[in-house]
Amino acid sequence: MTKFEEKKFEIPALKGISAKTIEEHLKLYAGYVKNANSILENTPEYSQWSEKDPFVPYWTSELRRRFSFEYNGMRNHETYFSSFEGGPKPLDEKSALRSAIEKDCGPFDDFLAKFKSLAATTRGIGWAVLWYDRKMKLLLVSWIDEQHYGLLNDCTMVIGLDMWEHSYVADYAPSGKKQYIEDFFANLNWEVINKRFKDAQ
């Protein structure tokens, strides 16, 4: 059976975000991969037990519902961790992504300020996201609750900022959320992000 692969990331020393936080965070990522695989692999077999137990269809349905949490938890984190690989690099002013941001989201600094505000002020756990709508060829900014509520169909995640507390509380304390957001952007390799955007065209 085809399985999802747990990817490995080469993450350099980061500003503000400790190696220990990344290590623990990668364990959570591994859990999403494992659980996504486990649901795919086991649900068909569980379904066969319905002849013995009338409740089986209900809890296998719940596993199917849970699948989107595990699957998107896996994919969201792959975007997050890969954005740090190669170390911080600025976004070239002539890059395709820079032009698209200025076309769809206004001046670059305004876009950054609005994105950071979304991340800082949205209550609850989730993700601040820059999307690329492939059908409309349009950049969009929105929020995902948990890992999966609020995903936009047919859009590619270009930037995914994990705002679950496990991402920053050990290094910043809850009151340090805004500094975590600043450091996330300071650590970004915009060349990776620009390539992700171009690959989605």
Ligand SMILES: [Fe+2]
């Ligand atoms: Fe996370």
